[in-house]
Amino acid sequence: MRTSVVLFTCDLRLSDHPPLRAALRGGGRVVPLFVRDPAVDRVGFAAPNRLAFLADCLRDLDAGLRERGGRLVLREGDTVAEVCRVATEADADEVHMTGDVSTFAHLRERRLRQALQADGRRLYVHETVSTAVAPGAVTPAASDHFAVFTPYYRRWSEQGLRDVLDAPRTVGVPEQVDSAPLPERGDVSGVSPALRPGGETEGRRRLAAWLRSGVDAYEIRHDDLAGDATSRLSPHLHFGTLSPVEVVRRARGVGGAGAEAFVRQITWRDFNRQLLAARPEAATRDYRTRRDRWRGGRDAEADAEAWRQGRTGYPLVDAAMRQLRHEGWMHNRGRLLAASFLTKTLYVDWRVGARHFLDLLVDGDVANNQLNWQWVAGTGTDTRPNRVLNPVAQGKRFDPDGAYVRRWVEELADVEGGAVHEPWKLPARERSRTGYPEAMVSLAEGLERFKRARGQT
16 A cells, blocks of 8 residues: 655645645555754744644644544654655655745755655645645745735735645554654743643634624724734744635635635735745845845844834833734734834844844734835835835824723723823823833834935935
């Protein structure tokens, strides 16, 4: 009987899983394998929130496989070495895996292909597993990738999506292949107190609830900070407990303006992935340099630390940063505002902020995190690279009665209405009683400094 290895990476599910279905064709046996590779930790994955969520995902994946007569095999060590070792133990002649776009993923795939070929085995890499449309599937006439979102979205929307694949009914796994114990969330320290659970079961439950009662209003409510009216599916898309192909198809099945606005956000994931696939150096270097002279030294680091702690003196920025620390997740409007404040009001290098987000975000990945930071900083694909978001104006627009700020900034919990966005206007005694910090820089001063740095004055 033919045996294959399926290497799970960013695709921790059984439903709509092309590598798994390809490996099972003709009734073959499969080794469902996940490798905890120290090299992944060294490139920044080993953040507590993602490790805890990963533990949930692996245990749920194992449970789903056991319901089908199989099990998950966990190994620890170098991915290439462990895959080859498992393939030898199982006498497998092929390995299936999902394509990915980071430099690390490309190097891993290249090394694995070479090692397997040396052993007389084949590697099959499957696309449209972690994206709805494969990177490079649509390109403009004069380039290898789209650098502007809107024309990419138009072309992306014209692409036919593959069919959604059912989860397999049975999975036969060779008995002779041993597994390390699965990790547990409780073994991970430093996890955000309100980190939500991971796993395909939870992801599918959340998707069903979103399509049933949330997506219809998405177009008009997605920026409502206090309303928390987004899908919160980003961690499940990042870990692959949900298929973007299935998510898009099911959202389009609901139809309407809300569903289409939601699908547009899924397109942004694919847009960033096709960009990083073509320009992998954009993970650490400016996609489009503005010749910035970012602030450095003690003052800049002190400002960055106050930003990390949610102690800038600007309530909406601080609320967003405190939500991030408490939940390991942040509302998208909060992400935009927090990033704009760091890079343009404080004029601190976007890489400083991107690193902090990766340290805490459960959905943090290289493509979305780094390229969205560059978009806000003006070094990426934004066609208005010098735009600056005003945290007071943003608060009045997207948190008009201050409910989001009061939820996260406890010092201001007793300040009523929209006044919470400008605590410096409170009477002196009331202001002192809150214990909330003074604004670290005036918005006018920050804007002037940014304009000078970008050569606008």
